[in-house]
Amino acid sequence: MNRVVSEKHRCPRCRGPVPNLKHIGEYPGAVSYVSDVESTDIEICSACGDDEGFRNYYGWPLMGTESWPLPKSFKFFQIKHTAPGRAKLIHAKKGD
Numbered sequence: 602m603n604r605v606v607s608e609k610h611r612c613p614r615c616r617g618p619v620p621n622l623k624h625i626g627e628y629p630g631a632v633s634y635v636s637d638v639e640s641t642d643i644e645i646c647s648a649c650g651d652d653e654g655f656r657n658y659y660g661w662p663l664m665g666t667e668s669w670p671l672p673k674s675f676k677f678f679q680i681k682h683t684a685p686g687r688a689k690l691i692h693a694k695k696g697d
């Protein structure tokens with residue numbers, strides 16, 4: 602799938618589509634935790650929203666706007682469903 606993503610639907614944190622590749626521009630993304638620091642709402646994609654959510658919950662480094670856009674090699678914290686009713690937290694590149 603190769604869809605053109607307009608700038609307004611691009612995540613400033615990872616440059617991916619907002620809210621995600623399947624539903625580009627169909628509904629809002631997440632509000633970045635970094636918004637509190639910058640005092641303005643920054644809309645990011647769902648994958649970044651999840652990554653920041655886990656970082657915030659566990660107290661791991663949040664990655665401020667000075668490191669945006671994140672490098673392609675950046676590893677996201679994400680939930681992986683392993684079996685019906687089972688999931689685990691993984692740390693992988695987007696799309697891995």
Ligand SMILES: [Zn+2]
Nearest residue numbers: 612615646649
């Ligand atoms: Zn993103």
